[in-house]
Amino acid sequence: MLDEYFQGTLPQLIERARFLKGKIPRSLPRDYGALVRTSENELDDVISRLRNLRDVPAAGRRALHNARLRQFKRAIADLDHIETTAIAVLNRAHKDDHHANRLLYRICQEISHPALTPTVTTLSTSYFYIDTKLNLMFIPPAEGSFLLHLPDLYHELGHPLLTHENHPVLDKLRTQYLACMAHIHDYFASQRAREGPRRGPRAFKDQIDLWELLWSKYWLTEFFCDLYAVLTLGPAFAWSHLHLYLKIGGNAFALPDGLRNLSHPADDARMRAILEALRRSGFQNDAAEISRRWLEALELTTDSLVPDYMHCYPDELITSVVEKAAKGIADMECRLARPGTSDPVHLTLNEAWRKFWCDPGSYHMWEARAVQELFSLCEGSAAGT
Amino acid sequence: MSDPGLYTHLYAQLRDCAELIDQVIIDLECKGRNAGKKERETLAGLLRTLQAAPTANLNAMLLVNVLRENRVAANANWNELADAIDRGDASQTVIGRLEELARVLESERADMHARMHGSHAR
Numbered sequence: 001m002l003d004e005y006f007q008g009t010l011p012q013l014i015e016r017a018r019f020l021k022g023k024i025p026r027s028l029p030r031d032y033g034a035l036v037r038t039s040e041n042e043l044d045d046v047i048s049r050l051r052n053l054r055d056v057p058a059a060g061r062r063a064l065h066n067a068r069l070r071q072f073k074r075a076i077a078d079l080d081h082i083e084t085t086a087i088a089v090l091n092r093a094h095k096d097d098h099h100a101n102r103l104l105y106r107i108c109q110e111i112s113h114p115a116l117t118p119t120v121t122t123l124s125t126s127y128f129y130i131d132t133k134l135n136l137m138f139i140p141p142a143e144g145s146f147l148l149h150l151p152d153l154y155h156e157l158g159h160p161l162l163t164h165e166n167h168p169v170l171d172k173l174r175t176q177y178l179a180c181m182a183h184i185h186d187y188f189a190s191q192r193a194r195e196g197p198r199r200g201p202r203a204f205k206d207q208i209d210l211w212e213l214l215w216s217k218y219w220l221t222e223f224f225c226d227l228y229a230v231l232t233l234g235p236a237f238a239w240s241h242l243h244l245y246l247k248i249g250g251n252a253f254a255l256p257d258g259l260r261n262l263s264h265p266a267d268d269a270r271m272r273a274i275l276e277a278l279r280r281s282g283f284q285n286d287a288a289e290i291s292r293r294w295l296e297a298l299e300l301t302t303d304s305l306v307p308d309y310m311h312c313y314p315d316e317l318i319t320s321v322v323e324k325a326a327k328g329i330a331d332m333e334c335r336l337a338r339p340g341t342s343d344p345v346h347l348t349l350n351e352a353w354r355k356f357w358c359d360p361g362s363y364h365m366w367e368a369r370a371v372q373e374l375f376s377l378c379e380g381s382a383a384g385t
Numbered sequence: 386m387s388d389p390g391l392y393t394h395l396y397a398q399l400r401d402c403a404e405l406i407d408q409v410i411i412d413l414e415c416k417g418r419n420a421g422k423k424e425r426e427t428l429a430g431l432l433r434t435l436q437a438a439p440t441a442n443l444n445a446m447l448l449v450n451v452l453r454e455n456r457v458a459a460n461a462n463w464n465e466l467a468d469a470i471d472r473g474d475a476s477q478t479v480i481g482r483l484e485e486l487a488r489v490l491e492s493e494r495a496d497m498h499a500r501m502h503g504s505h506a507r
Contacts, residue, residue, distance in 0.1 A: 056411060063480045064414040067407040070491045074400055077498045084502070126503075129390025133397040138389075159394055162443075174443070182440040209453070216440075217450045218391055263388050 002065050006053060006072070014050050017043045017079055020087050028093055031101035035119040038134055039086040042078065049075045086134050089121040096122045100144040102378035103345070104137070104153060110343040111232040114169045114332045115160050120144075130156040132163045147352040147367055147374075151240035154233045158225030161332075169332050173224075176328030180220055183320050188212040191311065211312045214256055219265040220321065223273055227325035230277045233346060234337035235286035238274045239353040241267070242294055252303040255312055268298070269313035276322045282339050348374050392501040398447050399497060403490040405431075410483050413475040429467035436463040448490075455489045 021043050024036055049071065056068055089097075100120040108117040118130060124138035128149070131138070137156050143149055162177055164170045188208050195204055229237040245252060245267045252268040264270075271294055278287040298304070330336065337346060348370055356363045409428050412421045434445040461482075469479045 057415060060414050061480070063410055063484050066484065067410040067414075067487065070403065070487060071407050071411075073491070074404060074494065077495075078400070081498070081501070126389055129388075129393075131390065131393045133393060156390070159390060163394060163397065178440060178443070178446075181446060185440050213450055213453060216446060217395070221391070221394065263391050 002069060006068075010050050010054050013076065013079065014047050017047045017050070020079075020083055023087055024090050025093075028090065029098055029101070031098065031105065032090060032093060032119055034116055035086060035090060035134065035136055039082060039090065042082050042086070042134070046075050046079050046082070082134075085131060086136060089119070089123060089136060092123065093121070096141065096144055099375055099378070100139060103144065103150075103374065104157075106378045107153060107345050108157070110345055111154075111157075111335045112333060113157055114334060115157075115164065115167075118157070118160065128152040128156055130159050132160045135160055145371055147349060147370060148243055148356065149240055151229060151233055151237040151349055152244075154229035154237060155225045158228030159221070161228065162221060162224060172331035173325075173328035176324040176331075177220065177224060180224075180321050180324050181216055183324075184212060184215045184220065184317065187314070187317055188215075195311070207308070210256055210258065214262060215317075218263050222265055223270070223318075223321050224325050224328075226270055226274055227277050227322060228329055228334075230274045231281060231326060231329050231336055232334055234281065234339075234341065234350055235278060235283055235290060236349040236353050238271070238278060238286070238290045239356075241271060241274060242290065242297060245271075246297055246301075249301075251306075252298055252301070253306050253309045255306055255308060266309070266313060268294075268303075268309075269318065272313070272315075273318050273322050276319065277326060280322070280326060281337060283337075344377055345374065389501050389503070392497050395447065396494065396497045396501060398444060399451070399490060399494045402431075402444055402448060403487060403494055406483055406487045406490065409470060410480060410487060413470075413473065413480065413483075417473055417475045419473070425470050425473070429470045432463040432467040432470070436467075448486075451489060451493050452486075455493070457485065457489050 021040055024039060028036070053068060053072055053075070056064070097120060100122055104120050105117050107113070116135060118135045118137045120137045120139060122139055122141045122144055124140050124143075126138070128137070128139050128143070130136065137153070139153070161170050161173050165174075188211065192205055192208050195208075226237070226241070249267050252266060252271075254266050256262050275287045275291055275294075278284075278290070335341075335343070341347075352363075352367060352370060355366050359366075405424060405428050408421070408424045412424060431442070431444055431448070434442045435448055439445040439449040466479065466482050469476075470483075
């Protein structure tokens with residue numbers, strides 16, 4: 001059955017992939033060059049995989065057919081993904097995207113970002129995120145016209161740094177990341193040995209297993225990206241985290257329960273790491289001020305420590321992650337934020353938060369002017385390159 | 386970062402790992418000992434890392450997590466399977482173990498794909 005099915009579908013799918021290559025617009029600004037090339041390469045890869053499927057012999061054991069079907073499904077999934085992300089973005093690129101791309105390019109220049117500048121689109125339906133395979137960053141449509149959440153761009157820039165292999169500069173961060181992974185494994189193994197017999201082995205072991213899994217699968221990546229952001233931008237990122245928590249955060253001390261709070265670490269744990277990194281970067285006064293505001297925010301939301309929070313997010317692990325991420329980022333020779341850093345985007349984003357707290361009522365008027373100046377600056381630097 | 390980004394981060398790793406295992410299954414099924422050596426070596430190396438020091442390699446770490454989450458073959462002897470792959474052993478036992486790995490990875494990949502595109506049932 002599979003062969004007949006493939007006979008009908010494979011040529012059609014190959015044609016679909018070819019068709020999508022033809023849908024890539026020709027008149028896009030050069031900021032889109034990398035995304036165009038990646039899209040074409042990914043489509044070529046899908047076409048090649050679909051063609052290979054035609055060449056596998058029809059006869060064979062069940063395992064052969066199962067493997068072919070899985071390969072087919074993966075090729076289709078990849079084709080769908082490229083069509084609904086990269087091709088859609090390229091076809092709907094507009095002026096706001098161009099501004100955002102120039103801003104991100106300028107940021108990457110300022111911080112000596114050690115990887116290719118991602119392409120940005122304002123088509124996000126889900127806050128900020130980055131597709132690391134396509135090197136395509138999604139931000140909400142209006143976000144490029146306001147300053148207070150732009151620090152999250154720096155967080156997103158961190159993600160691709162952890163996915164590239166065989167890169168002499170990025171390997172320095174990856175080495176530290178893997179060292180953290182080993183530390184996480186050792187820490188939770190010791191927790192199992194120490195706490196298991198005291199608490200009743202099964203339930204607590206299951207809990208520790210879940211924490212270890214989430215740390216290694218999701219949370220460590222998030223911590224590293226937070227630290228990349230705060231170490232290259234400074235206090236503005238910490239403020240942005242507080243801002244996001246007040247706007248959409250859940251319980252700042254939430255623990256995973258098997259269904260919820262799985263993909264991101266608790267907001268308070270993230271803030272602890274961010275503040276630790278700030279103090280190490282010479283921003284002790286800013287860290288003290290943000291810490292004070294953070295405690296006020298926790299009081300407002302009435303979030304409080306839950307049992308086992310410090311077992312799941314111990315100081316020992318947080319400190320170790322901060323140390324190792326800081327070393328990896330310094331080893332990559334990125335420009336680290338210090339109190340005297342004078343790069344224009346850095347200054348604007350940090351100044352925005354100072355203005356916000358200094359005179360909240362008139363902040364929005366200052367922001368409107370600052371955004372225009374930032375756009376002009378980025379257009380100027382784009383024209384000069 | 387919101388969830389779709391985290392999932393795309395893992396998706397690419399899962400996809401590559403699943404693709405590698407299926408390619409080895411197809412090669413072993415079709416060619417046995419003459420199967421493509423490069424893919425076999427890569428997979429055998431990955432399985433040995435899985436056994437010896439999973440935290441030394443991101444792909445091995447991913448595989449450990451997926452297996453742990455699916456409660457599959459926690460005490461499996463991966464070195465034994467790696468040796469069999471190196472030999473080009475296409476016996477039912479070897480293919481069966483590879484098939485089990487491939488099924489778990491495919492299920493995780495499909496789940497991740499659904500999450501990325503917001504169509505997850507939960």
